[in-house]
Amino acid sequence: xxxxxxxxxxxxxxxxxxxxxxxxxxxxxxxxxxxxxxxxxxxxxxxxxxxxxxxxxxxxxxxxxxxxxxxxxxxxxxxxxxxxxxxxxxxxxxxxxxxxxxxxxxxxxxxxxxxxxxxxxxxxxxxxxxxxxxx
Numbered sequence: 699x700x701x702x703x704x705x706x707x708x709x710x711x712x713x714x715x716x717x718x719x720x721x722x723x724x725x726x727x728x729x730x731x732x733x734x735x736x737x738x739x740x741x742x743x744x745x746x747x748x749x750x751x752x753x754x755x756x757x758x759x760x761x762x763x764x765x766x767x768x769x770x771x772x773x774x775x776x777x778x779x780x781x782x783x784x785x786x787x788x789x790x791x792x793x794x795x796x797x798x799x800x801x802x803x804x805x806x807x808x809x810x811x812x813x814x815x816x817x818x819x820x821x822x823x824x825x826x827x828x829x830x831x832x833x
Contacts, residue, residue: 701722706746713761713762716808720757720804722743723804723808724757724800724804727800727803727804727807729805730801731807733805738813745779745784746789749776749779749793752775753771753775755796756771756774756775758772765801765805768804769801772794772797772798773794776790776794
């Protein structure tokens, strides 16, 4: 029974790691990886940084990050910021459109990172198995 708990714990840690990686990739891609990255960095305002952080927190709490999860997180945060007085509706609309347009780039980045991480994990397992036993 202890082995089952350990494997579930390991799977949970792997999912949490991948989710955290996804969240980091989302922020990094928006500010540095997209074609409009310099423009994006220049346009970022304080409330936008907070909103992006909140989107990332929602994604970290998700079991699996899919397009629908990503888009619903953006919509929920946009609804919250729509009620604030210091956020102009046109800026919010632009922010939401920009965040939603980044999904394909994020998805590609995450797939590369996850496949690299899994390949490294499988190499480590095979290296442990192939090591000769000491007598």
